[in-house]
Amino acid sequence: MENHSAPSDVKDWNGDTIVMFQEDLFQEVKGKVSEKWFYTYFKNESSKLPRVDMLNLLSSYVGFENWHAFKASHISEEKKSNSVKKLSWLIIFIPITIVFMVTMNSKNEFKFCFNDDLNSTIVNQIDIKVLQDDQSPLYFKTDSLGCFNYETKSDKITFVVYSPYYKTDTIVRSIDKNEHQSIKLQSDDYALVLKYYTSGNVKDWKKHKHKLQQLIHNDAQIYRFYEDNIGVEIYTKEDFVRLLTIPTKTLKKIKVLDKSYENNQIKTLKFTVK
Known part of the structure; x- marks a missing residue:
């Protein structure tokens, strides 16, 4: 200050x-x-x-x-005197105070698990941004079971879910309707198609290349992020298609970080190679 x-x-x-x-x-x-x-x-x-x-x-x-x-x-001078009378009073008062504080600070526990369009558990980690009134948002990820836990004094929770392969959605739930809720996320079909083509499990590579040409916008802005914040590399559409149409072990290590669309084609794409 x-x-x-x-x-x-x-x-x-x-x-x-x-x-x-x-x-x-x-x-x-x-x-x-x-x-x-x-x-x-x-x-x-x-x-x-x-x-x-x-x-x-x-x-x-x-x-x-x-x-x-x-x-x-x-600690005041009065509190420093450890008389038996004051100690006895504290022994009685402190448990009462603790019970009161616990009651006043009791929190509601929310728990959500995420499923896809086929009601299958989404095991890939989902990014979650919890929105708070007059405060900065809090960021979490789902656990290995595809679930998310959060405690708050509020009776309502509002959060946004992000995933490379599912559409972004804002969820609002109240505690009285929260019984280990299952939330269904809508698949991002274009991202899932791209994931299929990056898997490398295709036989006809010419056809594979043609499909990718259709999936990606001619003016697409494509960024490769390197681990440990080493840097960012910019790819043209042709560079990226070439990367995905050469059958190497790299294909199965590609992970989509973010994307956007224009006219049903991928216009911007961020990815990394694990």
Whole structure:
């Protein structure tokens, strides 16, 4: 707050504010916290404290020697007297307070599993963006069973699902109708056709090439993303078709990341080779 302009409530900080905090923290105490860590302990309701080394880091940032010194400074002289009477009162009061806090902070648990048009479980990971009122969205992925769990104090959840092979959809559900719900996603036929042609399991490669020429727009913008953020390579339509019509082991390692269409043809495509 002394060095930057930021909302007084940490939960209102956006991505830019978090970056400024990370830079200020490093400048002051030569320590770092990741954006994921920040969202876990500051933007969301965490069930436990961070590790002691992180508490020591933050305590140092606000002018204390360590976490122990920070706690000690917030204890009044009256609380430091460990009389038997006060200890007995705390023994009675603390469990009541815990029960009250648990009741006040109880959360609703949502669970969803995803199926395709044939009611088969979608085992490929699906990206999920949970939308929150007046807060940044939260990002998740489905587990190995094709399901997604989320806890919130709200009685309603709104989230967007993304998948290379299924159409993007926005889902809204209420807790009173949430009994391990199964959500059906609509297949993206063009993406599934492309997946078939990238599998390499075809015999007539000339016919294979002709089908790809029809599937991809002449002015398509195609990007290959390399792992570990090495870089991005731009492909022409002919470059990409050539890649998919040479029977190599690379074909089965191609993974579509994103795509868009124009006139029933793929106009933009992002892919990687695992």
